[in-house]
Amino acid sequence: xxxxxxxxxxxxxQSVTAQAFDTLSSEARALLWYHEIEHLPSxxxxxxxxxPHDAVALRLITARESFTASWLDLMRRHSRTPALCSDVLSSxxxxxxxxxxxxxxxxxxxxxxxxxxxxxVVDEIDNLCEHLDVTLLPLVLGSAAFPSPFTxxx
Numbered sequence: 001x002x003x004x005x006x007x008x009x010x011x012x013x014q015s016v017t018a019q020a021f022d023t024l025s026s027e028a029r030a031l032l033w034y035h036e037i038e039h040l041p042s043x044x045x046x047x048x049x050x051x052p053h054d055a056v057a058l059r060l061i062t063a064r065e066s067f068t069a070s071w072l073d074l075m076r077r078h079s080r081t082p083a084l085c086s087d088v089l090s091s092x093x094x095x096x097x098x099x100x101x102x103x104x105x106x107x108x109x110x111x112x113x114x115x116x117x118x119x120x121v122v123d124e125i126d127n128l129c130e131h132l133d134v135t136l137l138p139l140v141l142g143s144a145a146f147p148s149p150f151t152x153x154x
Contacts, residue, residue, distance in 0.1 A: 016078065017128065018139045020071035027051075028063035035060055036132040061097050068093040068125055075121060084111070085118050092122055096129065 021029065030049060034040045040048075042056040051059065072089050075081075081089065088111045094100040095108050112119045128135055 015139065016071060016074045017135055019074055020067055021136060021139060023070045024063065024066055027059070028066055031056070031060050031063045032067065032132060032136065037137055039133075061099070064129060065093040065097055065099075068096060068129060071125055071128070072121070081117075085115060088112075088115070088118055089121060092125065096122075096126055 021032075024032070027049060031045065034045045034048060043053050046053040046056050069090075072092055076086055076089060088108060091100060091104060091108055095105065100108065112122060
């Protein structure tokens with residue numbers, strides 16, 4: 001499930017979300033697609049991918065964390081991020097999936113209450129992950145599937 005060849009090349013190459021999705025393994029992309037876009041039940045996803053049914057939930061968490069980590073890494077590369085913020089942002093995938101240890105969670109939350117930049121980035125990636133279906137569908141199917149009267153064609 002690669003990015004659509006029908007996307008405007010400039011848009012596709014500049015989209016951090018598209019680049020982050022493209023860095024995932026084919027299994028991670030398939031897991032996110034089947035779960036977030038097609039809303040398939042776990043047993044169907046397991047059958048399609050040839051993995052144990054009980055492994056789907058854990059692999060979905062890993063796929064989301066990988067997507068989030070890749071997205072955050074790309075954001076850090078495209079902006080000047082202070083060292084402290086960079087360290088904090090590297091822990092955000094686990095923070096959002098609630099797998100970070102309590103002492104580290106406390107440190108992250110203190111930083112997020114004092115650093116507007118990091119708080120905005122966390123809010124953006126959290127929002128993005130909550131609405132992956134709306135975000136990924138046009139990236140995979142292409143902009144032709146979702147024409148807009150307000151955008152010009154490439």
